[in-house]
Amino acid sequence: MGSATTQALGSTVAALDAQTTIDLDTARELFAAARVVGESSQLSGALADPTAPAGTRARLVADIFGKSFRPATVAVLTATAQQRWSGAADLVDAIEELAVRAATRADKNVDVEGELFRVSRLVAENPQLELALGSRLGDSAAKGALVQTLLGGRASEATTLIVSSLVQQTGDRRVRQLLIRAMQIVADQRGRTVASVVTAAPLTAAQRTRLVETLSRRYGSGVSLNEIIDPAVVGGLRVQIADDVIDGSISSRLADLRQKLAV
Structure with missing residues (x-):
């Protein structure tokens, strides 16, 4: 992700967060917009063209989506088009991300x-x-x-x-x-970090609670656990958060032991 896209994405997410009427209909419209823009290289190129004035790109959004989409959706798409993107593909990915975030906001009680x-x-x-x-x-x-x-x-x-x-x-x-x-x-969107946990047997409620608390302290944010059962790990567990891997499985220890014995 280029630096221009990183900054642009932050601005568009802020524009979405500023809207107070975001719901599933908004998400549907944003997904639809991502498909329309993604399927037209001419349109995506025009909306991501850094040489075109921001006002020109905003009018293009209004011309294409203004009559069929709700004001909140158009406002978010306009803010997106007015940013400077590293490429047209980044613009499409951003609209898709905004759609996912909008769907997430629609019901905060759903996991x-x-x-x-x-x-x-x-x-x-x-x-x-x-x-x-x-x-x-x-x-x-x-x-x-x-x-x-x-x-x-x-x-x-x-x-x-x-x-x-x-x-x-x-x-x-x-x-x-x-x-x-x-x-x-x-x-x-919910201020959490995703942790994938591979374990030989399902974690108990107490084990999940302790693991979440430990990881939350380590990473400074709430943690959402995704549990994968794999008998091959034998015992212990393996945790992955982004590129970080914490491997405390017995299978890993056995592999290390075998490697040392082979030297």
Whole structure:
């Protein structure tokens, strides 16, 4: 991510946070805008053109989305178009991120991170499903409908909207990559950090509480745990937060021992 995009993204997230009427309809409109802009290199290039005056880009947003989208959505898209982006692809990614954040804001009582994690595990355990959702040859609307069918009644409306929208515009990205990114965005919107925990057996409630407290102190923010059961770790656990890995599993210790004995 270029420095221009980093600064622009911060400004657009602030513009979204400043809106008081954000709901799932806003998220739907932002996802729709991301698809429209992403499918037109001419439009995305025009909106991300650093040589074009900010006012010109704002009028382009108004001309395309002003009559069909609500004022709050148009205001966020206008703020996005007025920023300086490192490239057109970054602009599209930013609109998509704003859509995920808007869906997250729609219902603060829903564990969107946890639901997205469960969907990612479902995809990981079903290669045919991942292929169906990630194929560039498949019909986008059909992929969205498939997600609606799979998650109907099993996940919140916010999570279903996020997943069904993301699979309709995968580009060169794998579905699991999209879901992991979405989890990180949701956690950031809620001021938390995502920790993936691999353990041989499910953690008890007390163990989860102690682990969350320990990680929260270490990283200075709330932590959301995503638990993966893998008998191969034998005992102990392995924790990953972003690029940090804390490996206290018995399998890791055995591997270290074998390596030392082989020297």
